[in-house]
Amino acid sequence: MRVPNLRLQLSLWLLLPLLALLAMDAWMTYHRAMDAAHVAFDRTLEASLKSMREGIRLHEGRLAIDVPYLALEIFESEAGSRIYYVIRDEHGATLTGYDDLPMPAAPKQPLYKTVFYDAVFRGEPVRMAAQPLPVRDMPSGQARLVWVLVGETIEPRQSLAHEILAGSLQQEMVLVTLALGIVWFGVRRGLRPLHRLSAAVAERGADDLAPLEQKDLPAEMKPLVEAINQYVARLHRMLLARKRFFADAAHQLKTPLAIMQAQSELALRERDGDRILRHVRPLHDTVRHAAKGVQQLLSLSRLEPDSGYAPALLPLRLDTLARDVALEWTPVARAGQVDLGFEADAPVQVLGQAELLWELTGNLVDNAIRYAGPGAQVTVRVAGPENQPLLQVVDSGPGVAAGERDKVFQRFYRGESTSEQDGSGLGLPIVRQIARAHGATVALEDTPGGGLTVSVRFAVTAVAGAGAGLASRQSWRNHQEVSK
Structure with a gap:
């Protein structure tokens, strides 16, 4: 399996979090844009409610409703939206408008304040504004309570939020692109010491086991160089131990081999069996002595501190x-x-x-x-x-x-x-x-x-x-x- 280079890995590790942050920011920007659109369009809804209140009167105990055309004209100026309204008495009976418009939940605001809420009407999300309104007949002093509700589909609000989001994303994409370019340039410059170290190691000869220089290296690379130097030092000690083993073996076997050669030559010159046996006995002792020396050399080589041998205790x-x-x-x-x-x-x-x-x-x-x-x-x-x-x-x-x-x-x-x-x-x-x-x-x-x-x-x-x-x-x- 091919492993991507370090520069690409660092760039990917930076790119993926940036894209995740961009997605999170887009979600937050959209919701902020919708909140801003609600604030802007809710003012229009409240103005419509005010116009409708002016057309509601109480005369001789009966409610007279005259919805001003101006109240609906305000909504018609917003392209793509549909307007719904209803006026109900204090018993919930519809006086005019769309009978199935949803009422708000128990309002937390003080009485006679406008209540804004989200609802679903005929399978579509709508933004609603509702206000309880007392209507008085001044001559008789009678008073009735009516509910005025106005709803609007949210397409214009979504369009405004999408426009804000698109503009924000364009800016952020430009910033992310610039950030990636800066990161790529920074990673490239940051990896220069590693490239120099790699080149310095590649230029070394096969027998050059000197420690690597740590001068002008970043602090993050010094542990790596120290580990390499420790490894090279262990390798150097192992090579020295191997050379010492060969030298020791030559030193240990040189004399016994010379003695065995001389004793075997003397034995070959003899014709009498007893005289041959007299030369073979010291030859056997010399071989035994040499075998013991070889065994000791092998034991000593195995027990070297850098041999890596660790006995099971x-x-x-x-x-x-x-x-x-x-x-x-x-x-x-x-x-x-x-x-x-x-x-x-x-x-x-x-x-x-x-x-x-x-x-x-x-x-x-x-x-x-x-x-x-x-x-x-x-x-x-x-x-x-x-x-x-x-x-x-x-x-x-x-x-x-x-x-x-x-x-x-x-x-x-x-x-x-x-x-x-x-x-x-x-x-x-x-x-x-x-x-x-x-x-x-x-x-x-x-x-x-x-x-x-x-x-x-x-x-x-x-x-x-x-x-x-x-x-x-x-x-x-x-x-x-x-x-x-």
Whole structure:
């Protein structure tokens, strides 16, 4: 469906109300013209009544009526109208004239005043004038009351009202035409800044993502330009994130691919099966390390602030999830000679996505096992102080220097004491992004007695701590699991 241009839409929105106002004004003008015509023609009716009163006399108790020709001649001078009259006594009996002319309703005016009213006579609308008249016989002192009614069809009044209306409409049409021309010119000038903005955007190159200028723009256009600039800024950040992802992927895969190539070439040169197997095992470890790095890169890219990804947060048991993660990493901890344990005071619930929180906890446990070293202790702890869920991974390793605690959240950053085999440097950045998606914060603190404590504090929620007291303290360490 084709949408009309903005200029045409604005003109139509202005034209339709103007036409509606014109129709309303025409109706009001016609009624005002009819009122004016009634005022003018009612004077003629009243003059006719006055002439007819002069021809009514009372003589010896009998009414004598002589309708002056002048009274009817006044009406005959009005082209197109028909005149009706009647004179009735106080009992309603017709003395002369048209017998079925309608009488007025109970008059609100004082007695003997002329009453003007509208009526229908013989299927036609008529304008009536009626007056009760006392007639006296001066010699005898007798008095009689008569009603004098005069009616006129309203064609002359309508003709006068139509003439007034036609003249008024001609003037108003001229004014409306001029107003539309002014509106069209004003809309055209008012849309010039929009045309300039459109031209400025069209002239930009494909890689030009600089903000649009807001100088000399009308106040109504500034919100639009600000919204466009915000959208362009988000697009720019998304493009930067994509470029960063490609750069990170190249950085992360370059070394493993080179190692795999070298190890595969060595394996191809061997003829003995045992020697080939000796080269294939490190190749398998390198592939696994590369696959993990790719998975971490994808997770980090998905969790970028401008990626548009919004996880569906549902109520879940944080203590149960953390315990299951610790159980999953128990074999790895035993292989690294690390004592892995779990502690929880009571059931703790949070609003979260299980897969993401599983990855967050796994990364923290992986880092703790990897960097704490053989003989160290690692504890996964869940608590809910003051209904604020708290997840902690505590280790007794060498810890992280205070000057490096902000740097470890940067991509691919490794401490001075770490080696290439100690991870990819993406675990803690992923932890921070997952925590941000859950409205949580991550902090690094010293462990009393030595080591590092990573604390993830969730926002206070209505479900946090729900069901507390349903279970007693849970606690185990991996050497207990081994005995089982």
